Amino acid sequence: MTWLITGGAGYIGGHVTQQLVEAGEQVVVLDDLSSGAAERLPAGVPLVVGSTLDRAALDRAIGEHGVTGVLHIAAKKQVGESVTEPLRYYQENVEGLRVVLEAAAAAGVSRVLFSSSAAVYGMPDVELVTEDTPCEPINPYGETKLVGEWLINAAAKAHGLSTVSLRYFNVAGAASPELSDEGVTNLVPMVFERLTAGRAPRVFGADYPTPDGTCVRDFIHVADIASAHVAAVKRLNAATEQVNLTLNIGRGEGVSVQEMLAVIGRVTGYDTTAEVTPRRPGDPARVVASADLIHKELDWTARYEVEAMVASAWDGWCARHPEARRRA
Ligand SMILES: NC(=O)c1ccc[n+]([C@@H]2O[C@H](COP(=O)([O-])OP(=O)(O)OC[C@H]3O[C@@H](n4cnc5c(N)ncnc54)[C@H](O)[C@@H]3O)[C@@H](O)[C@H]2O)c1
Numbered sequence: 001m002t003w004l005i006t007g008g009a010g011y012i013g014g015h016v017t018q019q020l021v022e023a024g025e026q027v028v029v030l031d032d033l034s035s036g037a038a039e040r041l042p043a044g045v046p047l048v049v050g051s052t053l054d055r056a057a058l059d060r061a062i063g064e065h066g067v068t069g070v071l072h073i074a075a076k077k078q079v080g081e082s083v084t085e086p087l088r089y090y091q092e093n094v095e096g097l098r099v100v101l102e103a104a105a106a107a108g109v110s111r112v113l114f115s116s117s118a119a120v121y122g123m124p125d126v127e128l129v130t131e132d133t134p135c136e137p138i139n140p141y142g143e144t145k146l147v148g149e150w151l152i153n154a155a156a157k158a159h160g161l162s163t164v165s166l167r168y169f170n171v172a173g174a175a176s177p178e179l180s181d182e183g184v185t186n187l188v189p190m191v192f193e194r195l196t197a198g199r200a201p202r203v204f205g206a207d208y209p210t211p212d213g214t215c216v217r218d219f220i221h222v223a224d225i226a227s228a229h230v231a232a233v234k235r236l237n238a239a240t241e242q243v244n245l246t247l248n249i250g251r252g253e254g255v256s257v258q259e260m261l262a263v264i265g266r267v268t269g270y271d272t273t274a275e276v277t278p279r280r281p282g283d284p285a286r287v288v289a290s291a292d293l294i295h296k297e298l299d300w301t302a303r304y305e306v307e308a309m310v311a312s313a314w315d316g317w318c319a320r321h322p323e324a325r326r327r328a
Pocket residue numbers: 006007008009010011012013030031032033034035036037050051052053072073074075076077092096115116117118168169170171186
């Protein structure tokens with residue numbers, strides 16, 4: 001078995017690639033390096049620099065490396081950008097997936113994993129989000145992920161593919177500083193950026209109907225996200241019949257923004273007393289996964305606590321911003 005990993009040079013893809021190699025799988029990465037870095041790849045992993053929109057590049061990667069399964073991780077992921085550039089997001093995330101599926105089907109590749117997102121649920125009004133909670137995305141990014149799942153399911157039926165769509169919740173942390181997330185669009189790096197600049201972290205709304213008034217999320221270590229992919233790959237490798245699964249990857253435990261700030265304060269030594277600003281439109285009060293189905297289907301459970309996520313993210317941040325550590 002050889003697995004093609006699209007987006008394998010990115011934050012999550014880099015972790016998945018590393019763990020799959022450690023698990024003894026053969027892999028090849030296709031990445032256009034638009035937000036990824038070749039340095040994230042373990043030594044010896046072949047990299048085809050190209051877009052998922054480029055059928056010839058996909059055919060080359062699949063043909064030259066004898067690919068038998070695809071992990072489709074590549075996508076554009078910024079919610080705000082998806083609102084202002086929906087055409088690009090549909091092109092990259094939906095058309096990109098369609099071309100990947102076309103190339104896979106043409107080559108007889110019958111196993112596909114897809115990076116989906118909790119963004120498919122939109123503003124769920126439930127204590128724990130199960131895979132049966134209605135999907136009502138509230139931005140083009142979430143829409144492209146939901147349409148992607150539909151496309152996967154339709155192609156699975158038509159072409160007899162075995163598929164796993166994994167809906168990631170709030171990903172944080174890094175297995176090592178070199179693999180860390182360089183963007184500042186998620187809570188943890190956003191807070192680090194404010195602290196490093198000598199400013200108070202911002203909390204968008206402290207009047208939500210939650211125990212401390214701040215939003216509650218399900219934070220999950222990226223190394224746990226990667227180990228869920230390894231479990232899914234093993235399941236697909238071993239399958240003797242067609243498998244089609246859609247699974248949440250979360251810890252099933254809610255952590256409020258205020259609680260996260262307290263952890264960041266303990267880990268970094270900074271005062272994380274927040275400046276409270278008005279709510280942002282489109283932020284649900286609480287989004288926490290039910291992780292029962294993935295446990296049942298893949299025998300997988302998250303291992304890392306919030307402290308480990310924050311500490312590893314801080315190490316990565318300080319490697320790129322040495323001035324941050326000096327102030328702590
Ligand atoms: N990071 C999160 O919190 C999160 C949460 C839910 C879902 N996801 C999904 O996980 C996946 C990976 O996210 P990430 O955080 O690692 O982002 P990232 O930007 O670090 O990684 C994306 C990778 O895909 C590559 N890429 C993008 N468009 C491409 C294209 N058209 N062709 C080839 N390569 C392309 C980029 O160069 C990059 O290496 C995405 O599908 C994202 O939607 C991420």
